[in-house]
Amino acid sequence: MKRLKIDALKKWYQEKNRKPLILRGARQVGKSTLVRMFAKENNLELIEINLEKNRFRSLDGDFNITSWKQEIEMISSKKIGENSLIFLDEIQATPLAISRLRYFFEESPECAVICAGSLLEIVLHQEEISFPVGRVSFLWLSPMTFTEYLNAIGENQLAQNILDNKIPRFAHERLIEEAKKYFFIGGMPRAVKTYVETKSFVEVRKIQEEILTAYSSDFPKYEKRAKVDRLNNLFQKIPFYLGKKIIYQHIDQALRGSDIKKVIELFLRAGIVTPCYHTNASGIPLRAGVDQSVFKIYFLDIGLINCAHQIKWDELSTLFEKSFLSKGFLAEQFIAQHLSYYYNTYGNPEALFWLKDKKIEKAEIDFLITVDSRILPIEVKAGKGGRLKSMEVFCKEKSIKKGVKFSAEFFNSDSIRIKNELICDVDNWPYYAIEGFLAVNG
Numbered sequence: 001m002k003r004l005k006i007d008a009l010k011k012w013y014q015e016k017n018r019k020p021l022i023l024r025g026a027r028q029v030g031k032s033t034l035v036r037m038f039a040k041e042n043n044l045e046l047i048e049i050n051l052e053k054n055r056f057r058s059l060d061g062d063f064n065i066t067s068w069k070q071e072i073e074m075i076s077s078k079k080i081g082e083n084s085l086i087f088l089d090e091i092q093a094t095p096l097a098i099s100r101l102r103y104f105f106e107e108s109p110e111c112a113v114i115c116a117g118s119l120l121e122i123v124l125h126q127e128e129i130s131f132p133v134g135r136v137s138f139l140w141l142s143p144m145t146f147t148e149y150l151n152a153i154g155e156n157q158l159a160q161n162i163l164d165n166k167i168p169r170f171a172h173e174r175l176i177e178e179a180k181k182y183f184f185i186g187g188m189p190r191a192v193k194t195y196v197e198t199k200s201f202v203e204v205r206k207i208q209e210e211i212l213t214a215y216s217s218d219f220p221k222y223e224k225r226a227k228v229d230r231l232n233n234l235f236q237k238i239p240f241y242l243g244k245k246i247i248y249q250h251i252d253q254a255l256r257g258s259d260i261k262k263v264i265e266l267f268l269r270a271g272i273v274t275p276c277y278h279t280n281a282s283g284i285p286l287r288a289g290v291d292q293s294v295f296k297i298y299f300l301d302i303g304l305i306n307c308a309h310q311i312k313w314d315e316l317s318t319l320f321e322k323s324f325l326s327k328g329f330l331a332e333q334f335i336a337q338h339l340s341y342y343y344n345t346y347g348n349p350e351a352l353f354w355l356k357d358k359k360i361e362k363a364e365i366d367f368l369i370t371v372d373s374r375i376l377p378i379e380v381k382a383g384k385g386g387r388l389k390s391m392e393v394f395c396k397e398k399s400i401k402k403g404v405k406f407s408a409e410f411f412n413s414d415s416i417r418i419k420n421e422l423i424c425d426v427d428n429w430p431y432y433a434i435e436g437f438l439a440v441n442g
Helices: 006-013 031-041 065-076 095-100 102-107 120-126 146-152 156-163 169-185 189-198 201-217 228-241 257-270 302-308 313-318 320-324 329-342 389-398 431-441
Strands: 021-024 045-050 084-089 112-116 137-140 273-279 290-299 351-357 362-365 367-371 374-380 402-407 412-418 421-430
Touching (some): 006 031, 021 031, 021 120, 031 045, 045 065, 065 102, 095 120, 120 257, 146 189, 156 169, 156 431, 169 189, 169 201, 169 302, 169 313, 169 329, 189 201, 201 313, 228 257, 228 290, 257 273, 273 329, 290 302, 290 329, 290 351, 302 329, 329 367, 329 431, 362 389, 374 389, 389 412, 389 421, 402 431, 421 431
Parallel strands (some): 273 351
Antiparallel strands (some): 273 290, 351 362, 367 374, 412 421
């Protein structure tokens, strides 16, 4: 199944001053498969070592890069050459190896090295290691996007239409139907592969349940910072607070806010949830006005959310627009998932929003981005139509003249006026076209 991040790996590989690459992302998003696919497509000899199964003795004591390379050759039974790609998988199992990566850059820059690992962010915060800042590169891998899903099921032309922002009107309903399936299946590679092979939503759900169970089974590895039963309890509750301003006491009144905060921070590092921080949007850059104490969260993957909510395919399919989509959280999760990963290819995924939470006036803009040095507010309306009251408040207060709405409607334009005074113009994009929107405005 084609992954768009293949192009980012090619760019990294061709860099003149190439550094070892750390491939980041949550468990089971396809990191190892991506590396193998990249090596195969580029005719590279893959030297893959799993550090959960193999221990490097050359890292201890008086270290030198030559001894490490010799041990890599010994374990893999392959000679490191100019056409080799060294892949150190599950590197979190040997934290010292992370700090030693600097020597590949400093003393053996001819070697192409990629590392990946489950719960790597957790380990980096737990272990006292010297991180090779400035001597490694990063790439974040997300679940499969909607266009990657379309390519996987053989709808290559529809995927290209989205990426080229050339979607014919007659394809709208077809894309709505495929988006509905993606809402259920999501982008976890195993779930998508299972659907491609079986066309069974029942089998897809089994895979999703296995993935969620696998995440829970990782919790004992967090134990240095939080109790396992507390992690499991909050893991089951978090999916029901998507897109809502996080108030710790609302999640679990039996726990202290500081304990809930600690658990959410762990989930953020593990890539299970993605933060969306409030910004006052007083100017550019938007991050200058961020208040990280006011935030929303979204889940790693929309399909896993459906599984956590125990939404069955026949329920979602039958009541898609009337019930589940109109609740908003699925459409908002879909947009958040694509926005956060697109704008954070090399760092931790996150998004920004704006909130006015006063008694006399309440308003919330779902997402904010910058385009051509201007602030662009984004509202997500799950169905068709719907008044954009928050957009009106925000654009009037911030003197913003352009906004964007994602909904189930086909492309169109509108405007917000108060007594014939133009407040702002609004471009409507169908939510399935988010990647085309990002290609134009990213």
